[in-house]
Amino acid sequence: MCGIAGFIDxxxxxxxxxxxRLARGMADRIRHRGPDDGGEWADAGAGVAFGFRxxxxxxxxxxxxxxxxxxxxxxxxxxxxxxxxxxxxxRELERDGLAPRFRGHSDTEVMxxxxxxxxxxxxxxxxxxxxxxxxxxxxxxxxxxxxxxxxIKPLYYGWSGGTLLWGSELEALRGHPAFRGEVDRGALGLxxxxxxxxxxxxxxxxxxxxxxxxxxxxxxxxxxDGQWPEPVPYWSARAVAEAGEADPFAGTDEEAVDRLDAAxxxxxxxxMIADVPLGAFLSGGxxxxxxxxxxxxxSSRPVRTFSIGFREAAFDxxxxxxxxxxxxxxxxxxxxxxxxxAMQVIPRLPSLFSEPFADxxxxxxxxxxxxxxxxVTVSLSGDGGDELFAGYTRYPRVAGLSERIGAVPRPLRxxxxxxxxxxxxxxxxxxxxxxxxxxxxxxxGNPWDKVAKLAExxxxxxxxxxxxxxxxxxxxxxxxxxxxxxxxxxxxATRADWASLRSPLQRLMYLDTVSYLPDDILVKxxxxxxxxxxxxxxxxxxxxxxxxxWRLPLRLKVRGGQGKWILRQVLDRYVPRALIERPKMxxxxxxxxxxxxxxxxxxxxxxxxxRLRDEGFFDPAPVRARWREHLSGRFNRESxxxxxxxxxxxxAEQGAA
Numbered sequence: 216m217c218g219i220a221g222f223i224d225x226x227x228x229x230x231x232x233x234x235x236r237l238a239r240g241m242a243d244r245i246r247h248r249g250p251d252d253g254g255e256w257a258d259a260g261a262g263v264a265f266g267f268r269x270x271x272x273x274x275x276x277x278x279x280x281x282x283x284x285x286x287x288x289x290x291x292x293x294x295x296x297x298x299x300x301x302x303x304x305x306r307e308l309e310r311d312g313l314a315p316r317f318r319g320h321s322d323t324e325v326m327x328x329x330x331x332x333x334x335x336x337x338x339x340x341x342x343x344x345x346x347x348x349x350x351x352x353x354x355x356x357x358x359x360x361x362x363x364x365x366x367i368k369p370l371y372y373g374w375s376g377g378t379l380l381w382g383s384e385l386e387a388l389r390g391h392p393a394f395r396g397e398v399d400r401g402a403l404g405l406x407x408x409x410x411x412x413x414x415x416x417x418x419x420x421x422x423x424x425x426x427x428x429x430x431x432x433x434x435x436x437x438x439x440d441g442q443w444p445e446p447v448p449y450w451s452a453r454a455v456a457e458a459g460e461a462d463p464f465a466g467t468d469e470e471a472v473d474r475l476d477a478a479x480x481x482x483x484x485x486x487m488i489a490d491v492p493l494g495a496f497l498s499g500g501x502x503x504x505x506x507x508x509x510x511x512x513x514s515s516r517p518v519r520t521f522s523i524g525f526r527e528a529a530f531d532x533x534x535x536x537x538x539x540x541x542x543x544x545x546x547x548x549x550x551x552x553x554x555x556x557a558m559q560v561i562p563r564l565p566s567l568f569s570e571p572f573a574d575x576x577x578x579x580x581x582x583x584x585x586x587x588x589x590x591v592t593v594s595l596s597g598d599g600g601d602e603l604f605a606g607y608t609r610y611p612r613v614a615g616l617s618e619r620i621g622a623v624p625r626p627l628r629x630x631x632x633x634x635x636x637x638x639x640x641x642x643x644x645x646x647x648x649x650x651x652x653x654x655x656x657x658x659x660g661n662p663w664d665k666v667a668k669l670a671e672x673x674x675x676x677x678x679x680x681x682x683x684x685x686x687x688x689x690x691x692x693x694x695x696x697x698x699x700x701x702x703x704x705x706x707x708a709t710r711a712d713w714a715s716l717r718s719p720l721q722r723l724m725y726l727d728t729v730s731y732l733p734d735d736i737l738v739k740x741x742x743x744x745x746x747x748x749x750x751x752x753x754x755x756x757x758x759x760x761x762x763x764x765w766r767l768p769l770r771l772k773v774r775g776g777q778g779k780w781i782l783r784q785v786l787d788r789y790v791p792r793a794l795i796e797r798p799k800m801x802x803x804x805x806x807x808x809x810x811x812x813x814x815x816x817x818x819x820x821x822x823x824x825x826r827l828r829d830e831g832f833f834d835p836a837p838v839r840a841r842w843r844e845h846l847s848g849r850f851n852r853e854s855x856x857x858x859x860x861x862x863x864x865x866x867a868e869q870g871a872a
Contacts, residue, residue: 217269218245219348220387221266223263225438226378229262238264248270255267285315287331300342304341313331362428365761367733398832401701402418403692458765479506481757482755483509491592493595504539504789505597520545521583523586536549554809560582568865578806588747604764810856
């Protein structure tokens with residue numbers, strides 16, 4: 216695992232030493248991603264420069280140093296990630312007489328040989344792994360930026376001051392003197408709605424995230440400031456989902472379980488290849504327990520597993536993880552952290568995440584990564600199971616609600632929605648007046664908020680639109696923004712980007728696979744782990760497992776009203792069901808309660824009315840209103856406030872940098 220950075224100076228005129236110095240400066244801003252080694256490379260004639268920071272995982276010798284040139288000298292690559300099947304690719308190249316004389320045994324060297332033997336697109340289709348890379352073709356004078364199929368590894372790029380910049384994190388781009396960061400208010404609207412900024416947007420105007428499964432190519436001789444070529448897909452989650460539903464797995468239930476068991480075992484086995492110590496995050500839930508069980512089944516000695524415990528019982532998964540670890544015989548380490556320990560992380564979040572990010576489970580994810588890094592350099596994670604196998608309880612709830620709403624004739628829905636919307640303001644005011652004179656425990660929440668929400672839902676025509684409304688933190692982010700700026704578009708709001716799937720529930724799973732998974736879950740895992748120089752690997756998101764999952768009929772995912780049916784059947788082969796069956800907890804912390812107590816002094820200055828007005832991003836009135844409502848204890852406005860607070864803290868960090 217590593218960090219990459221680079222640029223092309225379209226104006227030219229810089230010497231090689233200057234180019235290398237600037238690239239080194241960019242890469243050093245993300246040293247946490249690769250503390251073991253660094254390197255830079257430049258082509259003064261083209262104005263291109265690569266910077267690199269290395270976390271040594273494969274081939275710890277100098278033969279794994281990057282940026283790396285191919286054997287012929289045609290290609291230069293700066294690569295973040297792992298290609299797990301590089302051994303098979305190397306043997307194939309050698310068998311077919313296409314291999315150079317290899318200098319070492321790194322996956323990077325094999326990748327370069329594959330590019331020379333088969334070309335970029337064909338080589339990418341053969342790779343099994345997670346990666347973000349910059350590839351310079353000296354012969355054609357082309358820059359290729361590439362991101363893995365599912366979006367496990369990040370890659371930002373964009374124009375600033377006539378210079379094309381790219382890097383693993385925004386912090387790398389900020390390290391170039393040409394960078395001029397202007398907040399994109401449309402992206403800020405997306406942050407308020409979702410708690411994250413979805414691709415292709417970033418928080419900065421003119422800086423984008425490369426979509427998963429794509430290649431973006433720039434011709435050095437034809438660069439123009441602001442030029443945006445279209446990313447070209449080499450793999451498409453939409454195509455995979457649609458093809459899977461059109462050609463479903465036709466075997467028996469037992470055959471399907473066997474097939475999935477074998478696919479995940481192979482994915483886990485590949486991700487246990489490393490020249491450094493490795494382990495696994497273990498929460499005691501289905502996904503992490505399955506990964507840990509398969510690791511232990513394939514290991515001759517106890518696997519290292521790690522979990523975090525909290526004193527608050529509603530958030531504590533440590534006892535469940537401990538029971539699974541005891542059954543599997545892993546070498547288990549757990550750490551109980553106090554509310555104070557968790558809250559000490561919060562002021563560090565802006566620097567850890569580089570871009571405003573408002574999923575509060577980022578806090579325990581960082582803490583468990585920090586714990587694991589004391590013992591190992593690589594840790595496997597169970598992320599992806601919920602999106603692929605219908606693990607979220609919201610899926611059947613939204614799909615069922617969509618069907619019920621759709622069954623009501625449109626004119627009747629419209630009339631009911633209009634009546635509810637008209638009554639809601641008066642109802643809210645009446646309830647607020649009553650709640651001021653009754654005990655708080657009798658008046659938590661305002662039922663007229665739910666009436667207004669139902670009115671909006673009745674106007675909804677599509678399940679995907681209903682889903683977007685139900686998962687939105689701010690249903691109308693423009694209400695909180697100065698100037699009422701409209702939020703930027705995203706896949707959740709663009710029907711043309713939705714997969715054509717017959718099943719409403721499968722459509723919701725698809726939306727999460729291309730939005731929530733890469734833009735929230737995988738961002739959280741990448742930034743939290745890389746902040747402590749830990750490589751996190753996600754075997755359930757091996758693209759072969761993803762493709763198989765989409766071929767499995769829905770009846771194998773949801774049965775008896777419960778999701779992940781087939782994953783549970785696989786897990787039953789390794790862990791007794793009694794150790795796993797419990798209500799889904801998630802991986803969170805009680806931020807809402809902390810904001811009323813020990814975090815209040817941290818939050819209050821960030822939400823100061825004068826400060827909000829002077830900075831000019833948020834309208835103080837609605838933000839302060841929700842803050843007062845939350846402090847009263849009668850409402851939980853955590854989802855509204857955390858996005859605002861994370862942006863405010865990030866903005867303060869940028870001002871201090």
